[in-house]
Amino acid sequence: MTDTRLVYRHRWPVRVMHWINVVCLCVLLGSGLQIFNAHPALYWGERSHFxxxxxxxxxxxxxxxxxxxxxxxxxxxxxxxxxxxxxxxxxxxxxxxxxxxxTIPGPGWLAMGRRWHFFFGWIFVANGIAYVGWSLASRHFARDLVPTRRDWRGIGRSIVDHLRFRHPEGDDALRYNVLQRLAYLFAIVVLGGGIVLMGLAMSPRMDAVLHWLVDLVGGRQSARTIHFVIAMAFVAFVLVHVFEVLVSGPLNQLRGMITGWYRVRADRKEVPHD
Known part of the structure; x- marks a missing residue:
């Protein structure tokens, strides 16, 4: 039987902000679909061409x-x-x-759906700012998310391993591989930043501040369409993320993200990972 040991993998700020994001994304998706149902169509440009x-x-x-x-x-x-x-x-x-x-909060409660969406949207923004600030201060970004030269050299093998559902063990399980790093950076910078900016661009009150952004994407209807597309990309990201958790050991992964402690093979010396 292979010896194992528990390693402190995720610090508490990462865990807390991760679960805040889980709640926010669930409510934002449900309330966003509630708002979308008021006019379930997408257009490109400034106005709706029905x-x-x-x-x-x-x-x-x-x-x-x-x-x-x-x-x-x-x-x-x-x-x-x-x-x-x-x-x-x-x-x-x-x-x-x-x-x-x-849909959240009910089958036809548009006004409350908008309130839920805006409320949790601002929590999502605040949580994202806190995460970026903490990651820069603790060097979590540079150390754990930005791909290294070694990562880029091994990207081909990482792709093959993922396609074969082959997951790292021992020390290698304590660091994100290059595909994980790229996926998390894409979700944080492109999806997270993009969906917030497009949400702001849809607001008539933001004209004085973000009129250049509205013009850049072609109008408010374009911003609404991009906002919807990014939301669906978030859904795809979450589904892939959950699938990877299930196939790589859900109990161990959940324990790591709830308590911080992650079980690995004790065949080599482990280095704690944030």
Missing amino acids: DTPLLALEGGQDPAGRPVGTTRIGSHSFDTTGVLGASRVDGEWTARGFPAWA
Whole structure:
């Protein structure tokens, strides 16, 4: 039997801010879909051109009077009845973009959905600023997230290992590989920063400050579309992240992110990892 030992891997600021992000992202997604359902269509430019949306989730009826949900992407349409465009609410079919189970705080409470979205949005922003500040002060960014030359040289092997679901052990398990580093940096800088900026760009009150950003992306409707796309990219990132946790030892990974302590093979001397 292989000997193992517990290593203190994640400091408490990382753990606290990680779980704050988990709560914020869940509420922001649900409340964001609630807001989106008020007008489930996306456009490019300054104004809504209703006849030619980039994306539209539509509900209606077929010739026999049965409910039909349709997802329209450009000139292409897909039947998504029961999921997108038309779904059941309290046993009754209704036209709605996303189903009720995916929205917060309820199937049709737009005003409260906006309050939840803005409230948790500012918590998300404050938490992100705190994380970046702490990471720079503690050198967490430079030490643990920015790829080194060694990382870049091993990127091919890292890709193959991920495709084969082969995960590092011992000392190697105590540091992020190059794909993890790139994924986390992308999520923090591009997705996190982008979704906040696009959210601000949608606000008419920010015209005096961010009018240049609104003009740069082509208008408020463009900002809304980019905001939605980034939100879906966040969903994809989280799904991949959760999948990797499940296949690499969920109990050990959760213990590390809850208590800070992570179990590794004791075949070599371990170096604590933040």
